[in-house]
Amino acid sequence: MRPQYHFRDGPDGLMAWDMRKIAATTEHLTPQSVPLENIAELDENWWFAHGTTPTPRAIAGHMKLIQSADRTYPIILDSEGRLMDGMHRVVQALLAGDTTINAIRLPRTPAPDYIGRDPSDLPYNP
Template sequence: MNLRPQYHLRPSPQGLLAWDVRKLIEQAAAQQLQPRLVALSAIAELEQRYWFSEPGDEPTPRAIAEHMKLVEAADTAYPILLDAQGRLMDGMHRAVKRLVQGHPDIWALQLPVTPAPDFIGVAADDLPYED
């Protein structure tokens, strides 16, 4: 699977934490993690502000439509990725697709140890998005 550069972002007292999703997927593959079914109700991020959490990042109808295109295109054959505590690190569009389709669960890989972020204190717009 050839992925575009993308990041999992979390705010922290040290500034924004960013993980390169491609590296996370490589780590999961290297560890030969086995997928397991996870209840969508256990994914806390489905109940939280997620895509529209940055200042100026408003959930306009156009912005929602852009995410819905990504939801429709999401391939749920690929498991989502959870950190060691069960927090979502990759796969929100896939999780939303399963939710919209009325499914109660989704396949997931869970990292046994949450890796250190690739970037600390770098604004999302300043992360490297070119290969």
């Protein structure tokens, strides 16, 4: 998995979770089918909410990631059912006309790895 983070606004600033760590904790969990209509993030500003601009080049980059997404890997939801990882797979499923996707729901949402850091300041080296 490439280094990537899940971001959410928090009371003390932007919260970031290292998705490599989260994914490692899900290996023993059983995926379940989740209706795409339950993925609220499909109707939110997901990729461009934290300082990036939706330029045509940036959108094309996400289109490539959507095309190459591997849906044999389940998406990851937090303990409340919010998406933490897998938006490219979710969009791929939506474009394919699917109504469900396999997901792993965390029994407990872990504390963020970083709080108050700009996304560009996080380590992105493998």
